[in-house]
Amino acid sequence: MENSSLQVEEITVRFGGLVALDRVSATFKEREVHGVIGPNGAGKTTLFNVVSGFVKADLGKLSFFGEEVSSHRPEKLSKYGVARTLQGLGLFARMSVLENVMIGLTSTGKTKNFGGMLGFGRPVKEERIFRERALSKLNELELGQYVDRMPPSLPYAIQKKVALARALVLEPRFLMLDEPASGLSNDEMDELGDLILKLSEKMGIVLVEHHMDLVMRVCDVITVLDFGRVIAEGTPDEIRSNPQVTEAYLGEEVNTH
Numbered sequence: 001m002e003n004s005s006l007q008v009e010e011i012t013v014r015f016g017g018l019v020a021l022d023r024v025s026a027t028f029k030e031r032e033v034h035g036v037i038g039p040n041g042a043g044k045t046t047l048f049n050v051v052s053g054f055v056k057a058d059l060g061k062l063s064f065f066g067e068e069v070s071s072h073r074p075e076k077l078s079k080y081g082v083a084r085t086l087q088g089l090g091l092f093a094r095m096s097v098l099e100n101v102m103i104g105l106t107s108t109g110k111t112k113n114f115g116g117m118l119g120f121g122r123p124v125k126e127e128r129i130f131r132e133r134a135l136s137k138l139n140e141l142e143l144g145q146y147v148d149r150m151p152p153s154l155p156y157a158i159q160k161k162v163a164l165a166r167a168l169v170l171e172p173r174f175l176m177l178d179e180p181a182s183g184l185s186n187d188e189m190d191e192l193g194d195l196i197l198k199l200s201e202k203m204g205i206v207l208v209e210h211h212m213d214l215v216m217r218v219c220d221v222i223t224v225l226d227f228g229r230v231i232a233e234g235t236p237d238e239i240r241s242n243p244q245v246t247e248a249y250l251g252e253e254v255n256t257h
């Protein structure tokens, strides 16, 4: 078992009679961008959710840096050094950008534990450290000017970046992104691509995405799912010229810029 990677082995997930994932295996390596693509309903988000702990696999196992687990809870993910963003934004509308990012530093990422962070129960010193770490991450992502704003008052692309800052504030070894490009303009998507490449110097990235231009540009490896099965894995060039992949996408509008 490799201890520098995140592995899924023979994962099977059934929803009633539907087999959403059928013995899916993949190895996500540190400092690699690993794309997960496939037509609508192929099982991409389900795979993402199994790794995140939101969905329990019926069969198969996960391994985080050599530590095997059959299932785990989402709250434990950060202990394994894995951070994720959700398909939606998941920001708290009535909290400032800074507070939203500070939440990324609490163990569960829920507001329930946040009261203490604002002064009661949690040591003031700890709160100051959280604040400084969140501020430094926001500055690093060039979001410093928005720290006191409420998310709904900001452009969508900025909100997405705030959600990313919240995932990154824990300095994860792996970052999992589910459709980070959805709703972005071409220029914003190019900027996201640059950011993903920069982040991959420090961490492994799992990228679930429909926008092929972005996937082909940034990924080192791509796993293709179709009807819950891995139908191909390879470099962007290998995937682009794989007839099985082309066939899986037939009848589906390929989402390019």
Ligand SMILES: Nc1ncnc2c1ncn2[C@@H]1O[C@H](COP(=O)(O)OP(=O)(O)OP(=O)(O)O)[C@@H](O)[C@H]1O
Pocket (backbone or CB within 6 Å): 015, 018, 020, 038, 039, 040, 041, 042, 043, 044, 045, 046, 047
């Ligand atoms: N909680 C659930 N209960 C029942 N069926 C589900 C559930 N979640 C997903 N499915 C089904 O499992 C299959 C895989 O869904 P999944 O969301 O993983 O696909 P996806 O590849 O992420 O698709 P998309 O590109 O549309 O986001 C689909 O047929 C979906 O309808």
Ligand SMILES: [Mg+2]
Pocket (backbone or CB within 6 Å): 044, 045, 046
């Ligand atoms: Mg999905």
